Amino acid sequence: MKTSSTTPSSTLSERARLLLRALVENYVRDGQPVGSRTLARTAGLDLSPASIRNVMADLEDLGLISSPHASAGRVPTPLGYRLFVDSLLEVRPLDSAEVRTLKQRLTPDMDTKALVESASDLLSAVTQMAGMVRVPRPDHAALSQIEFLRLSGRQVLAILVMNKREVQNRILELDREYSHAELQQMANYLNQHLAGRNLRQAREQILKEMKAVREHMNTLMLAAIELGERACCDDEGGDDLIFAGQTHLMDYAELSSVEKLRSLFEAFTEKRQLLTLLDNCINAEGVQIFIGQESGHQVLDDCSVVTAPYSVGGRIVGVLGVIGPTRMAYERVIPVVDITARLLGAALNSRN
Amino acid sequence: MKTSSTTPSSTLSERARLLLRALVENYVRDGQPVGSRTLARTAGLDLSPASIRNVMADLEDLGLISSPHASAGRVPTPLGYRLFVDSLLEVRPLDSAEVRTLKQRLTPDMDTKALVESASDLLSAVTQMAGMVRVPRPDHAALSQIEFLRLSGRQVLAILVMNKREVQNRILELDREYSHAELQQMANYLNQHLAGRNLRQAREQILKEMKAVREHMNTLMLAAIELGERACCDDEGGDDLIFAGQTHLMDYAELSSVEKLRSLFEAFTEKRQLLTLLDNCINAEGVQIFIGQESGHQVLDDCSVVTAPYSVGGRIVGVLGVIGPTRMAYERVIPVVDITARLLGAALNSRN
């Protein structure tokens, strides 16, 4: 922020950096290509449009900006946005009133499903884009109680009560018939050893005790462990990405060609692509941003995706994020996604 | 089909009827206003364009057709479509190969949720429009087993196994604490008296026996009945309208203005309006058709909705249908919706 020529960090003159930043800010605000004159007025630098044109030519050579056509202004390229978010952007933290509002909508007295849906709604409402939340991995959920119900023959219904209120069922096909008493006995055994632990801990515990247990019980316990692993938070398997506010995307001129919308909405119903994208973010440190083609999914070529993982008890259990046009107010969206992830994690956590 | 002037049934000359029918068919096929010459060629009547123009003028006066502008052809109005479907349309039954294909995708070995989703998918795939299915009222589902699980204090988890494989949970807040033994006893009692019946029968049965039962049990049984009433098929309450293929609607020129699409898709996420519309159809005899504004919901002003109730064991338990542009191939869509409703009902039925 001091030298007036090139900075070592970026091979870009301070002036160029300032101009790029001003250009992105202008374009994000107004949505129209910005020309040298506008930039001369708004960038704060005391330069003539002509000088600015020179710098803009450089920026264009570097692939950071481009003009839609000869006599229009310039528009940031994905590369330009990338540089902007990486080193030019000043994330303004949300003001505390906003944070409070968010917090009110994510309170520990809600169950997992309600929390996830609320988070998704909030993301979309606050950013005016599409929100999405990967439902939390059930690992962290505290196992309150486990019970087996004999259905018929070898079929047993396993009932897991998590977090005291949330119930999961799974029908298990067993290797042989078990009597009502046997099932009861096994449930008791499991409850004794597992109640209060989360699924992960429960699994470890089971593995530890496995060897000490009579042979004919192992299989059932293995089944129970498997059940725990497969059990997915709240909803019935696979359908574990919650969207909100997709229709907001119809308001953005850059996406409003019907074909683009079509493929986007197909991706929303299909979910697969977005799931893989989010799952790749699950190990990221914090907020992660995919600009344009960076996501690697063609449907999202004209979009940016901002994601953040959220964690419970120090362990990352899910990811959330928003989808919008590349032209989005990153300096606002980033803190919103960040805070929402924290608040969701906190709410999930302090609920146990 | 005989008199050459006006028929008593409709105040419309046979010629006018034939022309209206040809006009609708042409317009539905090509999507463009149809003029007198085209009609002269395709309607089968051996008339000159000029004569046809005279008839078209009459039809326009009656509000059955209208011209988008002076020098375009004519287009059916909603009223015109209405007359068409009411008395001009010849529903061609589906050929048996198609029926077989549908049948293969709706087999009794699927659970309720899978069946409903499959039906919705089929509707949208076959018609190339949006399909929707109201999930069946649980009344018809056969209660295989009921069990109570003590959670904490007065909270009890009720577990209903329906149709041998489908599980529903509901947490009940009771008036006092019940011991494990008491709960077991009550479950046994209920199972003895209710197993195998469907929820409606179970409810009646309960009401009958109520007076004969000890006082302190009544409340729990009432709770159980209430549970049964509230219990909703498969999914967790309220979310009981399954869509498929909404994106197909983006392909129709008459809907592809972004604002129309926006409000349509908002209606899809909101669901409320469509639910009320469908719920109004639940008492209809068979296929019901809403053309344009007939639905009474502004979002659907440019759409037509074709619905049909489906039933299990003679009782109507749900409704399904499709949404598409008013300009749709009614003579094909109607039998598709009809058959799908029958097949879904049959699959649900023969599963018990």
Added chain:
DNA sequence: CCCTGGCACTCGTTGAATGTGAGTGCCAGA
């Protein structure tokens, strides 16, 4: 009386010509 051909008229659509304005690139001078 109904049907038909003819004709004038309407009106959207297309395409070319034109002007306008925003913005650029480059150059010469301070």
Added chain:
DNA sequence: TCTGGCACTCACATTCAACGAGTGCCAGGG
């Protein structure tokens, strides 16, 4: 190194004319 000036480029809007599909109406013929 910055700046004003100037020619140039395009997208966009406007105008205008030609076109064509289709209508409404009228007068003549079966």
